[in-house]
Amino acid sequence: MRVGGRVEWFLEPTTPEELRSAVISCRERELPLRILGGGANLIIADGLLPGVVIGTGRMNRxxxxxxxxxxxxxxxxxxxxxxxxxxxxxxxxxxxxxxxxxxxxxxxxxxxxxxxxxxxxxxxxxxxxxxxxxxxxxxxxxxxxxxxxxxxxxxxxxxxxxxxxxxxxxxxxxxxxxxxxxxxxxxxxxxxxxxxxxxxxxxxxQRMRENLRAKNAVQPVSERSAGCVFKNPDPELSGGRGAGQLVDDCGLKGRSMGDAMVSPLHGNFIVNRGSALATDVLALIDQVREEVAQQTGIQLELEVKRWLG
Ligand SMILES: Cc1cc2nc3c(=O)[nH]c(=O)nc-3n(C[C@H](O)[C@H](O)[C@H](O)COP(=O)(O)OP(=O)(O)OC[C@H]3O[C@@H](n4cnc5c(N)ncnc54)[C@H](O)[C@@H]3O)c2cc1C
CATH class of the missing domain: 3.30.465.10 (Uridine Diphospho-n-acetylenolpyruvylglucosamine Reductase; domain 3)
Known part of the structure; x- marks a missing residue:
């Protein structure tokens, strides 16, 4: 999503054993500990995140x-x-x-x-x-x-x-x-x-081409996002509509807050159009959730993870 601030400590183990040592060290010191993969499903708050983030980027094996x-x-x-x-x-x-x-x-x-x-x-x-x-x-x-x-x-x-x-x-x-x-x-x-x-x-x-074509047609894959924001609700409650469809039906595609915008292509994606802050993204998520709840009675559950400090 390319939003969010900094962390006090960032550790990059290169092997499973190093990862284990890093985890043990953090736990012994009772430091807050978070694990970062590619950050593709994460929204990280602005400002300074206390504690340690362990990134797995160097464990690429x-x-x-x-x-x-x-x-x-x-x-x-x-x-x-x-x-x-x-x-x-x-x-x-x-x-x-x-x-x-x-x-x-x-x-x-x-x-x-x-x-x-x-x-x-x-x-x-x-x-x-x-x-x-x-x-x-x-x-x-x-x-x-x-x-x-x-x-x-x-x-x-x-x-x-x-x-x-x-x-x-x-x-x-x-x-x-x-x-x-x-x-x-x-x-x-x-x-x-x-x-x-x-x-x-x-x-x-052939299957890869088909899957990629289908994905590119409906998702803003080349824009900065954190993937699907909400989980799809129980189809019995939503009449079979996914989260993106619900957002769309509520007229929220294109809704924005600062540079954060509900993608006009897919209602379940929020994109960063340039200089969005995490605060913008998080406020927009709350707004969408509230409006969907008001209009449909369905409480959408978050799929993205939030690191709020
Ligand atoms: C354009 C786009 C398209 C996407 N399409 C899809 C899709 O079709 N289907 C789908 O399911 N998702 C999709 N996503 C979301 C995302 O790609 C997936 O959820 C992906 O698996 C997240 O992996 P990550 O390494 O980036 O996790 P991160 O975002 O880094 O972390 C996600 C969560 O996993 C935890 N975590 C990370 N690594 C570890 C670890 N080693 N041990 C324990 N916990 C860990 C983190 O602490 C965090 O809570 C999409 C995202 C984007 C941006």
């Missing part, structure tokens, strides 16, 4: 599971979970990538690089993520998704740092992720193992 150094191979020839690191030169393109179509990604892997790598390896099932900005850790935390499904559909195992500062590996069944919510609470995502469907590359490319 993605490799095939058979390049991992600390996993064992099971009788089916598949790498066992527990394979969380690779040599710096860890292979991404082996002779036959379909043997074990899994990738290990650290939290800072960007979603666009994940989609590109999967395409290059002939790994299908993640084409819907095309055009979604952010990091793997943020994507898993938010359970990013769309009509195509959600990121958690591909996650076999997630490595988190738990409330005690220990690594803990969790399956989808253990986590029970929901709509735009991973249900991980205070746990911090360090890495994930994802499983794909071996798929012909031309088919993957």
């Amino acid at each position: 993605l490799f095939r599971i058979d390049a991992a150094v600390d996993g064992d191979t099971n009788p089916e020839g598949e790498q066992d979970p527990g394979a969380w690191s690779a040599e710096p030169s860890g292979r991404v393109a082996p002779a036959d990538p379909s043997i074990d179509p899994r990738l290990v990604g650290w939290a800072g892997t960007t979603l666009p690089s994940l989609v590109r790598t999967a395409r290059d390896l002939g790994y299908g099932g993640i084409e819907g993520v095309v055009g979604i900005p952010g990091h793997l850790g943020g994507g898993i935390a938010m359970n990013a998704g769309g009509r195509w499904g959600e990121l958690w559909d591909r996650v076999e195992l997630v490595r988190v740092i738990d409330e005690q500062g220990e690594f803990l590996d969790l399956t989808r069944e253990q986590v029970q992720p929901g709509y735009r919510n991973s249900n991980l609470g205070e746990k911090i995502i360090a890495a994930a193992i994802m499983r794909f469907e071996p798929t012909p590359k031309p088919l993957i490319e």
Whole structure:
């Protein structure tokens, strides 16, 4: 969104182990702690944010599971979970990538690089993520998704740092992720193992083109935004209308506050037209929420996260 102020401390670990050390240090000192992925779903308040932000941008590491150094191979020839690191030169393109179509990604892997790598390896099932900005850790935390499904559909195992500062590996069944919510609470995502469907590359490319075309047609993807502001309400309450449709039906597209504006293209996006302040964006969100509630009786729930200091 390109709004918001500064933070007292900004830490940039480069490995899951460094991330864990940083988390433990902050907790020992009882400092407020926040985790920043790509910042694609965040609105950060103006001014100085107290405490520590740990950014995952330098934990941008993605490799095939058979390049991992600390996993064992099971009788089916598949790498066992527990394979969380690779040599710096860890292979991404082996002779036959379909043997074990899994990738290990650290939290800072960007979603666009994940989609590109999967395409290059002939790994299908993640084409819907095309055009979604952010990091793997943020994507898993938010359970990013769309009509195509959600990121958690591909996650076999997630490595988190738990409330005690220990690594803990969790399956989808253990986590029970929901709509735009991973249900991980205070746990911090360090890495994930994802499983794909071996798929012909031309088919993957075709699906990516279709998904991107559909997204570009309805979302202001090239403008500064934080993605969808509100979660879609229960269709029974809204008559099947999504949050964007409700905002549109209430005549709020184009409504602005300073340089923050409800996108004329998609009612669920607020865009920064240049020099919006976080205060403008937050006030506009409140205004939209109130008007939608007044006109329809529906209380929209926020999808974006706010860091209010
Ligand atoms: C143009 C545009 C299009 C978008 N399209 C979509 C879409 O189609 N579908 C969709 O679902 N979203 C969409 N989004 C929203 C956004 O891209 C996703 O939610 C993305 O997954 C956010 O990832 P991030 O790394 O940027 O998270 P951030 O914005 O950095 O963080 C989001 C939340 O996750 C937490 N978090 C981040 N990393 C971790 C971690 N390692 N461990 C624990 N918590 C963490 C943060 O503390 C914060 O609470 C879009 C956004 C934009 C700007």
